[in-house]
Amino acid sequence: MKKIAFFDTKPYDKQSFDEVSKGFDFEITYFKARLNEHTVELTDGYDAVCAFVNDELNKPVLKHLKEHGIELIALRCAGYNNVDLSESYNNIHVVRVPSYSPYAVAEHAMALVSSLNRKTHRAFFRTRDGNFSIDGLMGFDLHGKTAGVIGTGKIGQCLISILKGYGMRVLANDHYPNKAYAEATGIEYTDLETLYRESDVISLHCPLTPETRYMINDEAIGKMKKGVLLINTGRGELIDTRAMIRGLKKGIIGGAGLDVYEEEAEYFFEDFSNSAIGDDILARLMTFPNVLITSHQGFFTREALRNIAETTLQNIDDFFEGRALQNEICYRCEKNCVKPGKIRCF
Numbered sequence: 591m592k593k594i595a596f597f598d599t600k601p602y603d604k605q606s607f608d609e610v611s612k613g614f615d616f617e618i619t620y621f622k623a624r625l626n627e628h629t630v631e632l633t634d635g636y637d638a639v640c641a642f643v644n645d646e647l648n649k650p651v652l653k654h655l656k657e658h659g660i661e662l663i664a665l666r667c668a669g670y671n672n673v674d675l676s677e678s679y680n681n682i683h684v685v686r687v688p689s690y691s692p693y694a695v696a697e698h699a700m701a702l703v704s705s706l707n708r709k710t711h712r713a714f715f716r717t718r719d720g721n722f723s724i725d726g727l728m729g730f731d732l733h734g735k736t737a738g739v740i741g742t743g744k745i746g747q748c749l750i751s752i753l754k755g756y757g758m759r760v761l762a763n764d765h766y767p768n769k770a771y772a773e774a775t776g777i778e779y780t781d782l783e784t785l786y787r788e789s790d791v792i793s794l795h796c797p798l799t800p801e802t803r804y805m806i807n808d809e810a811i812g813k814m815k816k817g818v819l820l821i822n823t824g825r826g827e828l829i830d831t832r833a834m835i836r837g838l839k840k841g842i843i844g845g846a847g848l849d850v851y852e853e854e855a856e857y858f859f860e861d862f863s864n865s866a867i868g869d870d871i872l873a874r875l876m877t878f879p880n881v882l883i884t885s886h887q888g889f890f891t892r893e894a895l896r897n898i899a900e901t902t903l904q905n906i907d908d909f910f911e912g913r914a915l916q917n918e919i920c921y922r923c924e925k926n927c928v929k930p931g932k933i934r935c936f
C-alpha cells in the first residue's frame with residue numbers, strides 16, 4: 591500500500607479525500623503543516639506528497655524529496671507556480687488537477703463584480719445596523735458595458751459566458767487567442783492597451799509566470815478607464831499591490847475584488863481574528879470600502895472539492911500503476927501545456 595503525505599490539510603480536505611479514497615488502496619496521513627524547508631522531513635518514509643497552493647516546493651524541499659525517494663508530487667490545485675520546476679525536472683513527476691470546476695472560480699469572480707458594483711458587502715452591514723439609507727451605494731448597469739478578460743482558458747471562458755449573459759461586450763487577451771472560440775461567442779481579442787483603455791471591468795485568468803508577474807503595475811493602471819472594477823481570482827502576484835493601492839487612491843480603480851493576494855501565504859486559509867495583522871499592505875487594502883477581499887475561496891464548492899479528490903487520487907494511482915499520466919506538468923513548454931504520458935514537449 592502506497593503511503594501519501596498530505597500537507598496544509600483542513601477538515602474539509604480530509605472529509606472529501608476520506609470519502610473518495612475508499613475506492614483506492616492508499617494510506618494517507620494528513621498534516622496540518624504546510625510543506626516547506628522546516629517540515630519536509632515529515633515526508634521521510636512516504637511514497638508521494640500531496641501539496642496545495644501555499645506549500646513551498648522550492649529547491650531545498652525538492653532536493654530533500656528526491657534524496658528520500660519521493661517520486662511524485664501530486665498538487666491538489668491547478669496552478670503550479672509554487673513548484674520550482676527547473677529543479678523538479680530531474681525525475682520527480684509533478685501532477686496537478688488542471689480543472690476541477692472552472693464554474694466555481696468564474697462564478698466567484700462574477701460574485702465579486704456584482705458585490706463591488708452594487709455594494710452589497712456594505713449594504714449587508716448597514717441594514718444589520720438599522721441603517722436603511724442607500725446613499726453611497728449606487729452602482730452601474732453591467733448591461734452594455736465592456737468587460738476585459740485576460741486569459742481565455744477554462745475559467746476565463748466560463749466567466750465570458752456569464753458576462754455575455756449580463757449583456758456585456760467582452761474584450762479578451764490571451765497568449766494564444768482562440769479565433770474559433772471568438773467567432774462562436776462574439777468576443778473580440780485585443781491587445782492589452784485596448785483592453786485596459788476600454789474595459790469597465792477587468793478580470794485576470796492567466797497563470798502566474800515570470801512574464802505575467804506584476805502585469806498589473808503603475809503603467810498598466812495608468813492606461814485603465816477611470817472607475818474600472820479590477821478582479822483577481824488568478825494569482826496574487828499578477829498585481830503589484832502597491833501600484834493597485836496608488837490606483838485606488840487616485841480613483842482610477844473604482845473597486846478591487848481580490849480572491850488572491852501576493853503575500854497571501856501567511857494569512858489566507860487561517861484565522862487571525864484574535865491577533866493583529868502584521869502585513870501593512872494587506873491592512874491598508876482592507877481600509878478601502880471599495881476593496882473586497884476573499885481568502886482564496888474561488889475553488890471552494892462541493893463539486894470542486896469532490897473533483898479535486900477524485901482527480902488527485904486517480905493521478906497518484908495512475909503513477910504507481912504505471913499508467914499514462916493525464917495531468918503531468920509539461921514544464922518546459924511555453925504553452926504550459928500538459929502532455930499525456932511521460933513524454934514531455936522537449
Ligand code: NAI
Pocket residue numbers: 668669688689692695740741742743744745746763764765766795796797798801802823824825849850886887888889890
Ligand atoms: P487555463 O490553463 O485553462 O487558462 C489559462 C489561459 O491563460 C490560457 O488560455 C493561456 O493561453 C493564457 N495565458 C497564458 N499566459 C498568458 C499571458 N501572458 N497573457 C494572457 N493570457 C495568458 O487555466 P484556468 O483553469 O482557466 O485557470 C487560470 C488561473 O486561475 C490558474 O493559473 C490559477 O492561477 C487560477 N486559479 C485560481 C483558483 C482560485 O481558487 N482562486 C482556482 C483555480 C485556478
